[in-house]
Amino acid sequence: MKPVLEVSDLTVSFGDVHAVRGVSWSVRRGEVLGIVGESGSGKSVTSAAIMGLLPPGAKVTGSVRLHDTELIGAPERALNSFRGRSISMVFQDPLSALTPVYRVGDQIAEAVRVHQRVSKEAAQVKAVELLDLVGIPRPAERALAFPHEFSGGMRQRVVIAMAIANDPDVIICDEPTTALDVTIQAQVLDVLKLAQARTGAAIIMITHDLGVVAGFADRVMVMYAGRSVEVGAVDDIYYRMRMPYTVGLLGSVPRVDSGGRPLTPIEGNPPSPAALPPGCPFAPRCPMRIDACDDEEPPLFPVGDGHHAACIRWEEVRPHEPARQPPAPDRAPRSERTVLEVSGLVKDYPLVKGAVFKRRVGTVHAVAGVSFDVREGETLGLVGESGSGKTTTLTQILELTAPQEGAIVVLGHDAARLDRARRTAIRRDMQVVFQDPLAALDPRMTVYDILAEPLRTHGTREPGRRVAELLDLVGLHPSHAARHPQSFSGGQRQRIGIARALALEPRLLVLDEPVSALDVSIQAGVLNLLGSLRARLGLSYLFVAHDLAVVRHIADRVAVMYLGRIAEIGRVDAVYDAPAHPYTQALLSAIPVPDPVRERSRERILLEGDLPSPADPPSGCRFRTRCPKFRAELTPDERVLCVDVEPEVRAVADDHGAACHYAKSREVV
Amino acid sequence: MTLSEEQLAEGFGAVSKVPSRTRVVARRFFASTQGRIGFAVLALMFLLAFAGPLISPWSYTDKDFTAFMQPPSTRHWFGTLQTGSDVFAVTLRGMQKSLVVGLLAALISTALAAVVGSFGGYFLGWTDRTLSWVTDLLLVLPAFLVLAILSPVFGPGQWALFVVMLALFLWMVTSKIVRGMAISVKQREFVQAARYMGVPPVRIIFRHVIPNLSSLLIVDATLNVSTAILTETSLSYFGFGIQPPDVSFGTLIADGSKTAVYAPWTFWFVAGLLVVTVLAVNLIGDALRDAFDPSSGRRR
Ligand code: SF4
Ligand code: SF4
Numbered sequence: 031m032k033p034v035l036e037v038s039d040l041t042v043s044f045g046d047v048h049a050v051r052g053v054s055w056s057v058r059r060g061e062v063l064g065i066v067g068e069s070g071s072g073k074s075v076t077s078a079a080i081m082g083l084l085p086p087g088a089k090v091t092g093s094v095r096l097h098d099t100e101l102i103g104a105p106e107r108a109l110n111s112f113r114g115r116s117i118s119m120v121f122q123d124p125l126s127a128l129t130p131v132y133r134v135g136d137q138i139a140e141a142v143r144v145h146q147r148v149s150k151e152a153a154q155v156k157a158v159e160l161l162d163l164v165g166i167p168r169p170a171e172r173a174l175a176f177p178h179e180f181s182g183g184m185r186q187r188v189v190i191a192m193a194i195a196n197d198p199d200v201i202i203c204d205e206p207t208t209a210l211d212v213t214i215q216a217q218v219l220d221v222l223k224l225a226q227a228r229t230g231a232a233i234i235m236i237t238h239d240l241g242v243v244a245g246f247a248d249r250v251m252v253m254y255a256g257r258s259v260e261v262g263a264v265d266d267i268y269y270r271m272r273m274p275y276t277v278g279l280l281g282s283v284p285r286v287d288s289g290g291r292p293l294t295p296i297e298g299n300p301p302s303p304a305a306l307p308p309g310c311p312f313a314p315r316c317p318m319r320i321d322a323c324d325d326e327e328p329p330l331f332p333v334g335d336g337h338h339a340a341c342i343r344w345e346e347v348r349p350h351e352p353a354r355q356p357p358a359p360d361r362a363p364r365s366e367r368t369v370l371e372v373s374g375l376v377k378d379y380p381l382v383k384g385a386v387f388k389r390r391v392g393t394v395h396a397v398a399g400v401s402f403d404v405r406e407g408e409t410l411g412l413v414g415e416s417g418s419g420k421t422t423t424l425t426q427i428l429e430l431t432a433p434q435e436g437a438i439v440v441l442g443h444d445a446a447r448l449d450r451a452r453r454t455a456i457r458r459d460m461q462v463v464f465q466d467p468l469a470a471l472d473p474r475m476t477v478y479d480i481l482a483e484p485l486r487t488h489g490t491r492e493p494g495r496r497v498a499e500l501l502d503l504v505g506l507h508p509s510h511a512a513r514h515p516q517s518f519s520g521g522q523r524q525r526i527g528i529a530r531a532l533a534l535e536p537r538l539l540v541l542d543e544p545v546s547a548l549d550v551s552i553q554a555g556v557l558n559l560l561g562s563l564r565a566r567l568g569l570s571y572l573f574v575a576h577d578l579a580v581v582r583h584i585a586d587r588v589a590v591m592y593l594g595r596i597a598e599i600g601r602v603d604a605v606y607d608a609p610a611h612p613y614t615q616a617l618l619s620a621i622p623v624p625d626p627v628r629e630r631s632r633e634r635i636l637l638e639g640d641l642p643s644p645a646d647p648p649s650g651c652r653f654r655t656r657c658p659k660f661r662a663e664l665t666p667d668e669r670v671l672c673v674d675v676e677p678e679v680r681a682v683a684d685d686h687g688a689a690c691h692y693a694k695s696r697e698v699v
Numbered sequence: 700m701t702l703s704e705e706q707l708a709e710g711f712g713a714v715s716k717v718p719s720r721t722r723v724v725a726r727r728f729f730a731s732t733q734g735r736i737g738f739a740v741l742a743l744m745f746l747l748a749f750a751g752p753l754i755s756p757w758s759y760t761d762k763d764f765t766a767f768m769q770p771p772s773t774r775h776w777f778g779t780l781q782t783g784s785d786v787f788a789v790t791l792r793g794m795q796k797s798l799v800v801g802l803l804a805a806l807i808s809t810a811l812a813a814v815v816g817s818f819g820g821y822f823l824g825w826t827d828r829t830l831s832w833v834t835d836l837l838l839v840l841p842a843f844l845v846l847a848i849l850s851p852v853f854g855p856g857q858w859a860l861f862v863v864m865l866a867l868f869l870w871m872v873t874s875k876i877v878r879g880m881a882i883s884v885k886q887r888e889f890v891q892a893a894r895y896m897g898v899p900p901v902r903i904i905f906r907h908v909i910p911n912l913s914s915l916l917i918v919d920a921t922l923n924v925s926t927a928i929l930t931e932t933s934l935s936y937f938g939f940g941i942q943p944p945d946v947s948f949g950t951l952i953a954d955g956s957k958t959a960v961y962a963p964w965t966f967w968f969v970a971g972l973l974v975v976t977v978l979a980v981n982l983i984g985d986a987l988r989d990a991f992d993p994s995s996g997r998r999r
Contacts, residue, residue, distance in 0.1 A: 428895050457897030469888040473993060474910040479720050483906070484896045512723060514993035530892075 031058045032097075034199045034232050035080075035117070040092035040102075042072070042079050047304045049075045051256040052092070057200065057232040064247030064264070065236045066279075068549040070300055072256035073236050077202045081119055082109045096200070115145040118193035120222075122205040124185035127192075128177040134188050135161070135173025141195045160191040163228065164221050167639070181640045183214035187221055194225045201225070202234045207242065211415035211576065213637045216620035219246060220636065238549065240283055241622030244268060245629035249336075252276050255301055255311035258330065262337030264626045272331075272339035272347045275312045280349075282554035284583035286606065286621045287628070293583065295554035299519045310341070318343055364685070367406040369538045369570045370427070370460075374436035375400045377422050381645050392645045396422040398594040399436070401679070404538070409564065409571040411585030411602070413578055415617075417641045419594040420574050424542055427572070428462055441537065458488050461531035465543035467523035471515040477501075477526055478511040484533040500529040504559060521552035525559065532563065540572045545580060557584055578621055582606050587685070590614050593652045594644055596679055600686030608695035610688040612659040619698040635698065650674050651690070659692060668692065720910075727990035734990065737982025744976055748794040757785035759792035759946065771964055778964035780954070789946050790969055797928050797948035798976065800862050804931075805923035807866035809873065813916050816877025817908045821885055821900065827878070834871045842868035843934075850939035858945070865927050873919045877912055884908050913991040921984030925977045932973075948973050 033056035042050040050072040057063045067073040078084050080094050080101065094101040096116055101109065113119075121127050128137060138160055139153035148156070154173075161169035164187040177185060186206060193201050203222065207215035219242065226233055235247055243250055244264065251261040252275065260273040271277055281294040298315040301307055307314055309324035316323065322342060330338035341347060376399055381392040397419040404410045414420040426433055430453050432446035439445070440456055448456065461484075464470035471480055481500055482493035490496065498508040504525040515523055524544060531539055544560070545553040561584060564571060575581050581588055582602055589599040590613065598611040609615045616635040623629060637656045642648055650673040654660045660672050671691050679687040682695065728734040752758065757775070762784055771778045777786035815834065819827040846864060884890060885908065893903050909916070928948060935949030948969055955966035 454897045457895065462892065462895045464888050464892060466888065470892045472889040472893075472907050472911070474720070474907075474913065474991065476720055476723050482719075483893065483898065487896060487898045487902070516993055530896075 033058050034097060035234075036093075036095045037076070037080065038093050038095075040076065040079060040094065041090070042075050042084065043089045044085075044087060048306075049088075049256055049303055050079065053253070053256075053258050055251055055258065055261065057234060059199070059232055060226070060230050061249065062226070062233045062235055062247045064243035064250040065234060065253060066238065066240060066243055066250060067253035068238060068300055068551060070255075070303065071253040072303070073253045074204055076253075077119070077204050077234065077236055080202065081113060081117065082106075111145070114141055114198075115196045116198055117200045117202065118196070118198045120186070120189050120193050120201065120203040120206045122208050124182065124189045125177060127189050128185065130177055132176070133174050134177060134180070138173075138188070138192050138195055141192050145196045156195070157191075160195055161188070163194075164188070164191045164225065165217070166191075181214075183210055183218060183640060186210065186214075186218050190218070190221055190225055194229050194231070197229050198231050200232045200234065201229075202236070204236045205238070206235075208237070208239070212578070212620045213415065213616060214640070215242075216634055216636060220634075222246075239622070240280065240550070240624035241629070244624050244626045245622050245632075252279070255306060256303055257311065257327075257340065258338075259312065259341070260337075260339040261330070262334065262339075266334060266337045268624065268626050269349060270334070270337075271349060272333045272337070272344035273312075273341045274316045274318050274343075274347055276339075277347060277349060278315075278317075279551060280624060282551050283624055284554070284557065284577075284579040285623055285625075286579040286582055286618060287623050287625075293554035293558055295558060296551040297555075299521065299552070300549075318347070365406040365408065368403050368439075369406055369441055370404040370572060371439040372403070372423070372427065372436070373401040373439075375423060375426060375433055375438065376435035377419075377426055378434065394643075394645045395594050395647060396644055397426065398647070400591070400594070400596055401436075402589050402596065402599060404570050404572055406537075406570055407564075407568055408587065409573055409585045411581030411588040412572065412574045412591065413576060413581050413588060414591035415576060415641065417593070417644060418591040419644070420576075420591050421542070422594075423591075424540060424572075424574050428460075428540060430456060454488075458534045459536050460538045460540065461534065461536040462540045462542065463524075463527050463531045463544045466547050467520070467527040468515060470527055471523060471530075473514065473516060476512055476514060480515070480526065481511070481530055481533055484530060488534055496533065500533055503532065503563070504529045505555075519552070520548050521556055524548060524556050528556075528559065528563070532567070535567070536569070538570045538572065540574075542574050543576065544573075546575065546577060553580075560584060578606075578618065590617065593641065593647055595652060596689060597653065598686075598688040599679060600683070604683060604686040608683075608686075608697060610682045610686070610693040610695045611653075611690045612657050613653050614688070615696055615698050616658065651677050653690075659690075664692065724987075724990045728986050731986045731989060733982045734986030737979045737984075737986060740975065740979035741983060744794065744972070744979065745798060748791050748798055751791040752788060755785070755788050755791070757788045759784065759788040761785060761788065770962070777968050778962070780958075780965055786964055786968060789951060790972065793946045793948045793951045793969065794972060794976075796858060796945065797931065797973070800858060800865070800931055800947065801924045801928035801976075802980075803862045804865040804869065804927035805920050807863065808869035808923050808927075809916055809920040811866065812870040812873035812877055812919065813909050813912065815870070816874035817881040817904050817912070819874075820878040820881025821904050821908060823882075831878075834874055837868065838871045840868075846934055847937070847939045850934070861931075865930060869923055869926060869930075873915075876915065880912050880915065881908050884911050887911075910991070914988050917984050917988045917991065921981055924980045928973065928977070 036056040038054045040050055040053045041048065053076055055063060065073045079090050082101065084090065090102055092102065096112060101112065128134065135154060135157045138157035139150065142148065142153040142156050158169045158173050161173055166172050166184060166187055180188060207218050210218060222233065235243060237243060247264050249262065250264050250267040251258050252267065252273065253259065254275050260267060260271060260276050267276060268280065278294065278296040282296060284293060296315050301311055309326055310316065310328050313319045313323045328340045328342045330340050331344055333339045333344050375397055377397040379394040379396055380390045381394050382388040383391045400423055402410060412420050412423065427438055430440065430445045430448060437444060437446065441459055443452060443456060478497055481497045485493040485496055497511060501508050501510060506522060506525055515526060518526065545556050548556060557580065563569060573581060573585055585602050587600060588602050588605050590597045592613050598605055598609060598614045605614060606618065609618055616637045619632065619635045635658055639656055642655055648655050654672045660669060677689045677691050679689045681687045682693050762782055769775060769779045775785050775787065777790060779785055815830050819830040849864065852860065890903060890907055893907055931947060932949035932952055935947055936953040951969045952966070955969055959966035
């Protein structure tokens with residue numbers, strides 16, 4: 031079959047920076063090509079170049095052929111007639127793809143009418159049909175709504191509806207689910223599959239998430255430093271890769287289906303496109319590097335049927351063998367000493383309306399009765415999607431003031447009964463690492479001052495020696511102390527953040543999404559660092575995250591939050607291997623794993639709809655509006671209990687509890 | 700988790716001394732051409748103003764009754780005034796006053812703006828309300844009038860009081876801007892981080908909030924130097940401000956402008972020095988701003 035879209039030898043440069051350096055690929059009708067790469071690999075620039083959406087000043091060479099038409103250098107008018115008709119695009123941020131002041135129905139109808147000669151009414155009808163197709167409930171009514179009245183996931187559906195409005199031949203999806211929660215991501219991916227089945231379009235799926243690609247793509251291209259370094263069928267890439275970078279990438283992703291496996295981070299950082307190493311761009315980080323690697327940039331060698339890899343030693347490259355797992359040692363019993371205890375925590379926020387005259391129109395129940403504890407030397411992962419209240423819980427703990435309701439006991443001291451001196455003393459023992467290290471480090475300070483600050487605050491006169499020790503502890507060189515945080519890469523900055531938190535030798539470390547802003551290959555290094563620090567320094571962690579795979583990797587126990595309450599809590603193995611709460615089951619089943627065979631055979635439990643507003647949670651069980659069990663399995667008699675009584679966390683096994691009246695363990699990953 | 704001595708020595712050896720902010724800013728300041736020129740020129744002006752009179756044969760109170768309104772010559776380097784005063788001597792004397800008045804008033808007013816604005820913005824609540832009330836009050840007072848009325852107080856030797864009064868009327872607008880920016884800096888995560896670390900609020904303001912407003916504050920201080928000198932000039936022009944027999948750039952320009960057309964030396968030397976001073980201050984301001992902003996160096 032002839033390819034619908036064929037890219038050959040595409041290069042894009044901005045001045046001296048060569049963002050894309052000779053990329054070739056093609057897609058056939060109905061095929062899904064996954065393009066994976068870390069930030070700066072040039073994967074998004076490629077798609078912008080195809081759509082002709084590059085900023086002025088970008089120089090593009092090579093060829094992009096849609097059917098038989100050359101797109102590079104084509105006049106703007108010709109491009110416009112392709113855009114939205116033959117090729118359409120789904121972006122990461124759906125809000126920027128929709129015009130805020132028009133109703134979504136009108137916007138879709140407009141997209142139809144630009145390329146098809148149909149009447150206004152016919153276009154409107156088509157718009158409603160499309161909204162129905164992408165699973166928007168009550169489409170005729172919702173077509174009259176404005177984009178901001180939709181949630182993120184629903185907006186992305188609208189964008190997909192718009193993308194398929196003209197039966198395109200190619201749909202380019204640039205990180206379409208990165209901004210969404212996992213359960214919503216599963217819904218959107220489902221809609222994309224449906225859309226593809228309807229239109230028969232080819233899909234280019236650009237993402238950093240190896241799990242998403244595993245279940246979705248037919249073929250995969252791995253990009254590194256502006257080049258394609260390996261391309262082939264999805265199984266070839268995941269099971270028979272021939273490029274050390276692909277090996278490293280797969281070795282460094284934490285997986286939700288296997289805990290305890292040590293991650294193998296890729297050393298170093300991706301090269302800057304302005305200063306590429308000679309020869310193989312991966313050479314500085316490659317564990318298999320030999321002198322010949324620096325001679326010239328390796329071309330794509332054919333290594334199998336439709337499988338190419340850019341490595342001169344491809345014959346010797348083997349998939350990463352996970353270190354033989356020692357039979358899981360019987361877990362030591364939990365320590366007796368509790369470092370943090372939260373019981374019955376409640377936090378409401380007033381919901382106000384109006385810009386000038388604020389009036390209170392309701393109450394957001396951000397946290398509605400949460401209890402858990404962290405023992406010495408233990409890591410508790412607090413997971414939940416956006417709106418689950420995990421961040422509020424965290425800030426309540428960090429504030430060290432009396433909570434609205436309930437109690438917070440830190441290191442044996444009740445936060446409600448602290449005087450100033452005590453509070454300062456506790457701050458010394460409880461430190462925090464933030465999500466975005468760039469925002470959490472004062473840009474005007476040198477690394478030395480940043481690390482010295484906690485020391486000086488708590489009375490160290492000469493912090494110099496300790497600063498050097500700290501830098502060494504987190505794997506940075508002491509000479510880095512003179513620089514400002516901006517001159518470091520993301521992973522290094524997070525290491526500085528961790529060093530600052532460790533300065534005072536705390537006992538409890540609160541980590542707020544510490545790796546979610548980092549690329550996978552860097553993330554693995556930071557996770558390993560956290561793991562080894564915990565072992566060496568005897569720390570306890572409260573690890574807040576939305577990524578369940580990361581939590582499985584680092585935590586001993588996990589608490590899953592939903593709408594301000596804990597849905598399930600317990601030992602990591604117990605919760606992940608045999609989740610008892612329907613929400614945890616859905617959440618775990620929604621997470622894609624980087625394993626194509628497994629991904630194809632997995633059954634997803636799809637949740638319907640969006641998170642209800644925390645200002646108006648459902649009566650009884652908060653999850654019942656979306657609960658698959660409530661909807662499909664329970665008899666009307668049994669449902670009464672869910673509607674009337676709010677379930678409390680009850681033990682289903684030893685150190686494993688779930689807040690569901692009908693909790694029943696089930697294997698989902 | 701301790702390092703061996705050599706490792707430590709090796710680590711910080713590369714960066715000579717402890718790399719704290721003050722040192723880094725100073726190093727970056729003197730690394731820029733602007734900074735070096737500005738600093739050199741200003742230092743030269745001070746040297747001229749305070750060491751110049753020592754080598755001048757005349758003092759600013761001397762009158763040469765053999766030379767009225769004479770153009771520059773070897774006897775009187777900058778010429779003489781109608782009264783027979785030596786222009787070189789009085790200019791230097793005026794410069795002493797104006798440099799001190801201008802720089803001090805600018806520093807005081809900017810510091811005041813920074814402190815009042817950031818305290819209000821950081822603490823909000825009643826602190827903010829009180830401070831805002833004072834700011835607004837001073838804002839509606841007609842500064843020029845108040846200074847004019849108070850001028851008899853600034854008798855000879857009272858210039859310090861004059862500086863304070865000048866500064867007191869220059870800080871309000873900046874303080875309002877600082878307050879707004881402090882509110883947004885307070886939301887930034889690094890301020891939260893410092894709070895959770897147990898850093899006391901006042902220390903947070905001085906270590907985190909104000910340094911992050913430094914671009915604004917430095918630009919403001921630079922402008923204030925010119926404003927202070929010029930306000931003093933215009934006040935003195937109307938006969939308020941620095942009182943005779945003391946002189947300042949203001950009084951000199953006021954007198955000189957009347958005779959500038961037919962005796963340019965009475966005016967242009969003063970005006971020239973004023974312009975050079977303001978330029979030097981601006982250069983220093985620019986260089987300081989870049990030195991404080993860690994991202995500026997690499998952009999150029
Ligand atoms: S060419 Fe050499 S450096 Fe590059 S990936 Fe292969 S072995 Fe590693
Ligand atoms: S209590 Fe009922 S509605 Fe809630 S999770 Fe359990 S089965 Fe579902």
